[in-house]
Amino acid sequence: MAMEYYEAVGRRKRATARVRLYPGGDGSTIVNDRPLRQFFPLDAALVQIRGPLEAADAQDRFNVSVRVKGGGIQGQAGAIQLGIARALLKVDPELRPILRQRGFLTRDFRVKERKKPGLKKARKAPQYTKR
Numbered sequence: 001m002a003m004e005y006y007e008a009v010g011r012r013k014r015a016t017a018r019v020r021l022y023p024g025g026d027g028s029t030i031v032n033d034r035p036l037r038q039f040f041p042l043d044a045a046l047v048q049i050r051g052p053l054e055a056a057d058a059q060d061r062f063n064v065s066v067r068v069k070g071g072g073i074q075g076q077a078g079a080i081q082l083g084i085a086r087a088l089l090k091v092d093p094e095l096r097p098i099l100r101q102r103g104f105l106t107r108d109f110r111v112k113e114r115k116k117p118g119l120k121k122a123r124k125a126p127q128y129t130k131r
Helices: 043-055 073-091 093-101
Strands: 006-012 015-023 029-031 062-069
Touching (some): 015 073
């Protein structure tokens, strides 16, 4: 039985993206049932998301379907980017060096640090008074 799609998960900050690549597509990308351009009006996010497909020279070989939740615009774009890169690896493992070299396979582990008791924020201490 042939596989209908390749699926992978990408995460960044508080965002999680479930990405599916459908072979034989025309290059359309749907995010949460909306066209990519409508979901991400910023060009920077679009460039980031399309990066792995362009590196693999596969812009027009797949239709991309994404379910993303949590986080903000940048976190969601980063999660989708990682998800697409991981799904491309399932399509063709020989793409690993190209994707690795451009940094698409590295999970950005930075998340917001929690607030600690006695501090105003995660690290900001109350103003010191001598007297």
